Each structure stands twice: as C-alpha cells, then as structure tokens.
Amino acid sequence: MDSNTYKIVLIDDNKLFREFLASTLTDFGYSVVMAENGLEGLHQLKEHPDTDLVVVDLIMPIMDGYSFINAARDKYPDVPIVVISGVGSLKDALGAIRLGARDFINKPIESDELLKIVIERNIERCIVERSNREYRDFLETLAKTRSTQLDEAMAREVSIEKELHHQVCLYKSIFNSISSPMLLVEVGGELVLDANAAFAHLSGCQTHEAIGRSCSEIGIALTGPLPLASSPSAAKPAPVTTLQATLGGRRFTVQCQSIACHKDEQRGYATLLFSDSMK
Structure with missing residues (x-):
C-alpha cells in the first residue's frame, strides 16, 4: 500500500x-498530525478533514x-x-471498541511490524468505507437527477437534444x-463508454483510449457477467452486485450497478467501481 498520501492524527x-x-x-x-489530548485531537480532525486514521x-x-x-x-x-x-x-480495550474504536494495540510497542500491520489494515478499511459512501451518494444523486430532470423536461416541453446535453x-x-476508479460500460458486450480520471491513473489507459473498447481489451478480467437491471423504467437503481476482477496483475473488488436504458432488456448500462481487494 502506498502510504505517502495518507494522514494520521496521533493523540x-x-x-x-x-x-x-x-x-x-x-x-x-x-x-502525521499530533495532539496532546482528546480535545486538541478533535480540533485537529476539524482542521484536517482529509484524515485517514486516528x-x-x-x-x-x-x-x-x-x-x-x-x-x-x-x-x-x-x-x-x-x-x-x-x-x-482487555476490559479497557473492549470498552473502547464498544464506544467505536476499530482496533487496539498495547504500549510499549514491541514490534514495528505489528504496528505497521494494524495501521495498514485500518487505513484500508477507511478507503473501502469511504469509496462505498461516495459510490452510494453517486448512485442516489444519479437516480434523483435522472428522475427529476426527465419530469422537468416533460413539464417544460424542452427538446430532447437540449435535455440530453444537460444530462x-x-x-x-x-x-x-468520484475519487475511486470507475467505468461506465454497456452490458452484454462490456463495451467501455466512459472512464473517470481515477481509473485512467490506475490503469495507465487514458479515457479516450479506453472508450469504445471492451473491458478485456483494456486488460480487465471479470469473474462473472454483468447483471441486467430488471426494469428500464425503475426510478431507483438496481441492487449493487459485487464481482472480482484483475487489472495489471492486481486483484480488485468491483461494485456493479446496472441501469436499464432500452426497451430491449438485453441492453443497458452499468457502472463499475473498483477498490483494492482486502489483504
């Protein structure tokens, strides 16, 4: 794990x-940002909203x-x-965990390796949970925006071309x-329709190079087929499906969200959110 981008508040x-x-x-x-008591630690968290671990x-x-x-x-x-x-x-450790702590280590610290394992494990957890939250927010925003904008377009009789451009x-x-690597693909042929900047950084394949190619052509191997949304008129996104994938020799967990966009239910779109598989 590349630790250079992660921030720890130490109290x-x-x-x-x-x-x-x-x-x-x-x-x-x-x-590392230091604090000498809990009150100062809360202040440091407020001053450093990009904190990854305390x-x-x-x-x-x-x-x-x-x-x-x-x-x-x-x-x-x-x-x-x-x-x-x-x-x-052990009683104190369990008490802290019941309050919301994720892990516990005794001092004096007998092993730097143990410390490193605990730190990496919990920062990875932070990354996964943060990505999941961003992904849920994205799906909710996309669903609400799609429904609201289409209703407004019908009410105002806005031209399809203008509304599509706005969408x-x-x-x-x-x-x-979205800070995590993400693709928009066509279900069936797994044709890449769009790739965000985070995916381009991860894969080394620029967005314009990925668009129009299949997932396999840009080096992605999925463990299973992408699911189709059950109804093209559903106002809410379909349930998220979790798949595994490999890219560049690395394993990833892929959260797949299908959106039916055609009357022919054999076609549709899907978003693929990539996160490192837990070690």
Missing part, C-alpha cells in the same frame, strides 16, 4: 512517546481517549480509530468527481 499526552511514535509512522511514509491513548488529562471516541464517532464515522495505551487491560454535462461532473 497522546506523553510527549516523548508521542514524538517517538510520530517518527516511526513518518518512517512508514505517513503524514491513533489515540486512553488515559489523558483534559479529555481522555474514551471521551474522544464518544465525541468523534458521530462526527467522523468514516475515520477508523486505533486505541494505543499502556493500560494493558450528459451533469453526469460528467458527478462521474469525474
């Missing part, structure tokens, strides 16, 4: 340990780790929290704002 009242752990995480390649001690003055977890879990649900404490009690522009804006 511990022990200055020597805090600086030592920050140095270790920096050596791993992470960007590492927090349990016993601290002003605001301890338990209070921090309780305050942070609702405001920042996508950011995993790893508890790191010298308390050493395409809106779709392009939403599609390219």
